[in-house]
Amino acid sequence: xxxxxxxxxxxxxxxxxxxxxxxxxxxxxxxxxxxxxxxxxxxxxxxxxxxxxxxxxxxxxxxxxxxxxxxxxxxxxxxxxxxxxxxxxxxxxxxxxxxxxxxxxxxxxxxxxxxxxxxxxxxxxxxxxxxxxxxxxxxxxxxxxxxxxxxxxxxxxxxxxxxxxxxxxxxxxxxxxxxxxxxxxxxxxxxxxxxxxxxxxxxxxxxxxxxxxxxxxxxxxxxxxxxxxxxxxxxxxxxxxxxx
Numbered sequence: 001x002x003x004x005x006x007x008x009x010x011x012x013x014x015x016x017x018x019x020x021x022x023x024x025x026x027x028x029x030x031x032x033x034x035x036x037x038x039x040x041x042x043x044x045x046x047x048x049x050x051x052x053x054x055x056x057x058x059x060x061x062x063x064x065x066x067x068x069x070x071x072x073x074x075x076x077x078x079x080x081x082x083x084x085x086x087x088x089x090x091x092x093x094x095x096x097x098x099x100x101x102x103x104x105x106x107x108x109x110x111x112x113x114x115x116x117x118x119x120x121x122x123x124x125x126x127x128x129x130x131x132x133x134x135x136x137x138x139x140x141x142x143x144x145x146x147x148x149x150x151x152x153x154x155x156x157x158x159x160x161x162x163x164x165x166x167x168x169x170x171x172x173x174x175x176x177x178x179x180x181x182x183x184x185x186x187x188x189x190x191x192x193x194x195x196x197x198x199x200x201x202x203x204x205x206x207x208x209x210x211x212x213x214x215x216x217x218x219x220x221x222x223x224x225x226x227x228x229x230x231x232x233x234x235x236x237x238x239x240x241x242x243x244x
Contacts, residue, residue: 014237015220015228017200017211084202088144088194096151101162101191103198107143109135113161121181134179139169142199144182144191162186165199175203177213196226212237 083106092098111132115125135141144163150156162183169175177199182192203211215223220230231237 015213015215015223015230016232016236017228086198088191088198089189098149098151100147101186102145102147103142103195104145105140105142105198105202107141107145109141109143109164110161111135114164117161117164117181117183120184123181135166137168138166138178139171139175140167140199140202142166142195142202144186144195146186163191163195165195167199167203169203169206169208171206171208173208174210174212175208177211180213192222193226196223200226 084104085107086103087100088103089101090098111128114131115128118125142165143161146160146162148158148160150158163181163186165177165180167175167177177196180192180196182195200211213223213228215228224230
């Protein structure tokens with residue numbers, strides 16, 4: 001189960017993405033398509049593969065370079081993460097129905113569909129008003145959707161939320177990833193890994209290099225394999241909890 005615990009847990013670790021305080025290269029960003037009619041989705045196809053994480057290292061980052069600039073005289077308009085859709089997986093079922101697993105950094109999230117997904121992974125229910133507020137106030141909300149198209153002339157399309165992650169940020173230096181979850185029936189296919197990788201890619205595109213998350217002990221190894229490290233320079237994360 002690919003999940004992050006809430007901060008109320010007694011067994012969480014602060015996990016930090018190390019060796020990423022680097023300048024992003026001049027590489028041209030991928031094309032972005034959204035708001036397209038069913039059956040005409042034109043998105044970047046990014047099949048799951050073992051060296052996907054290595055492509056981030058070689059393709060997006062150069063050597064560690066620091067640059068000092070003067071602060072602007074006026075506050076610039078807030079820059080939001082680039083909206084993006086990426087097809088992670090495509091397959092055809094025995095009955096001819098086709099399925100795409102699509103990552104999006106800007107898809108709408110139905111809060112009731114999200115609650116049902118949280119139920120599937122065994123998360124305790126949270127007040128929906130707070131869930132809505134957390135999504136609205138996040139820097140980035142990323143989703144995985146299963147989009148199936150029936151075989152035949154009608155080509156009817158069905159869309160199901162199967163994964164989500166979100167990030168909060170100061171929009172400049174730091175970001176923290178929260179609430180990573182994948183539908184249990186879709187686990188074991190590399191989708192959790194791909195979801196986290198795509199979120200990190202999107203944050204790096206915004207020149208945010210200090211990326212952290214809070215992980216339950218049972219998934220620390222999962223994130224370590226993605227380049228995260230537990231408190232790399234000693235204990236820097238401290239927590240305050242209400243005492244009832």
